[in-house]
Amino acid sequence: MAGAFAALPGVVADDDGVIQHAGGPWAEQRALAAGRAVVPRADRVVIEVAGADRLTWLDSITSQALGSLAPGESTELLVLDPQGRVEHAAAVLDDGASTWLIADRGDAAGLAKWLTMMRFRAAVTVAVRDDLAVVGAMRGGVAADRLVGAALRGGDLPLVWADPWERVSPGGWQYARAEEHPGADYAFLEALVDDAGEASLVDLDVAGALAAEALRIAAWRPRWAAEVDERSLPHESDWLRSAVHLDKGCYRGQETVAKVHNLGHPPRRLALLHLDGSENVLPARGDAVLLEDEEVGQVTSAAHHHELGPIALAILSRRAPEDAALVVRHDDAAIAAAQEIIVPGDAGRTAEVPRLTRLSRRRPAEA
Template sequence: MTAGAAPFFADRAGAVASDDGIAHFGDPVREQRRLAAGEAVVPRDDRAVIEVEGPDRLTWLDSITSQALRALAPGTPTELLVLDPNGRVEHAAGVLDDGVSTWLIADAGDVAGLAKWLTMMRFRSRVEVRVRDDLAVLGYTELGTAEKTVALIAHRPHDLPLVWGDPWREVAIGGWQYAAAPAHPGAHYTWIEAIVERQALATLADVELAGLLAAEALRIAAWRPRWGREVDERAIPHEYDWLRTAVHLDKGCYRGQETVAKVHNLGHPPRRLTLLHLDGSDSVLPEPGTPVLLASSGDEASEVGHITSSARHHELGPIALAVLARRVPADATLEIRTDGSRIAAAQEIIVPADAGATAEVPRLTRLSRRPLAQQPPTT
């Protein structure tokens, strides 16, 4: 949540608050099913909005981020990453342009830092950057009553409704997918986030609501990374299969591009994101940051990664996203130890160990090491 902002709908019956907003409204599993069916709306207290105005906004954002934005058409959703000079992820945001302003939707914990960095990078560009605390974000899935309801109140300062469809459902132009799954779960992740005025939330008094736990479960099941959960100080986009939607591999230069190209073409990401199916017999969910261990019968075990997100999915049961070392075998038996419990975990591979090294580098003929006097004469 942004500083000083009260959670949306905190006074709704059954509302249970968390640090990020409303975790649920009394029945997390039912809320998740309704959300997946497009019949419920999630108040996204954990998301916030930045507006970028000015005639140079798209060419400027294109030059300093991972995404190709120069020709972004109004109403076309995409996303971007801000990388440091070594290619590590610093910021992430969904992007929507309405022909006059570019709107960035980011995790609330990242908004202040992202806005500050953008402001510092303006130089002579004709742009203005503003955090819009007067606006809120609502999340839902498409093709249900929730979509129709929220569409009526979506903010439209320049005629176009500010409704961002998550591009995760398919590989973006200029992107690349490492996941080798025959049916990527992201294809069914029809997630939408609408920007609305805070004062318009009062019109949703009779709308069915779902909490953040429901939204997180659907996201994790879709293998969808986010800044506020998966990203740490070592993160590079390749480790999360984020080249899929947030990086354009054929655009011009930007900060961190050298690392992006080098790892993708010649190397392998040092870590890899995986989905873990957890043994639910103890009804314990590991917290983010909990170590992932190679299974062992003794007290000592080798740590090979950590949990980034976890949830109870209404169909899959307890699941988690984890970042593991690339060397961990795909068939390794893993476990998580938390609250006195040992939780067995089975991998569903997202980023394979051989991700990257996509360039077809011709093999050069090895030169003879014989002294020149012993080499056959040339004609």
């Protein structure tokens, strides 16, 4: 849908119609963080799953426990392949009649197709709702209050998803050992709005994707469009924190999730990189992260943060030393990077497995 925000003066959008900024990315970050601004989310797509079996069906095929999800409760799910690698990700909100999924635009068509293929005899329908838009804001300010008022209603409930990243979800697990996890302050909301609802918000301060991404990166929050590649396990980006229920029943990929968490270590780990800003250059997704001359990982997201300066999320080899100074290679530039550990190298192996006494192979004594 054509967004009402796109017609505002000073707004700069990319070729996909995603508003990048409205004239001042750093000021927009501060306004968004303070709850004064809304952020149009043209890079997010709404999928409606309806039908009597919707919650038990989604529970059976995804990483999250959804069978008893209450109306108005927010969570998120992952779809994994048989080897436990991330294929799809979505925010989840139920209104008592439909379950609403919000997915990154590049993932939405594939997720909707896969869900449709998996219906079999379940009493469910799957529909991409291109007639709806997504608008975000931080909870605790005028923007969030207006967002709730503008949101589409599901019965008596405003369709507003609250990002669960603020805390460890029931059945989840956090690998990060930070005393104060930055996600605790990431009180992000996304509302489903129609044309009229979106138009009612255009008098508020507007933040673009650059501002929203900077706050997300600073909160160590993974997303499908950035942190997921063909090898991604949810453990590597600490996604067990909010998107995986470790105690639920069987689903595709569960065996790998349990095995890595209980007995092994994820082969890669997410880290926040504090970048040298002297060259005023930001790396791009996929840029190599080097330890001396050896590639030990890749950048997944990068931004200029209004307080932290230039930062990036990077997926690194588990064996990359946690105290090593790194370099990010961007075109001809070499950007010095200091690590802040998110997922430690020894993450996993949480089960207390008793060690068996090794049986002796000595020959019996001669008589």
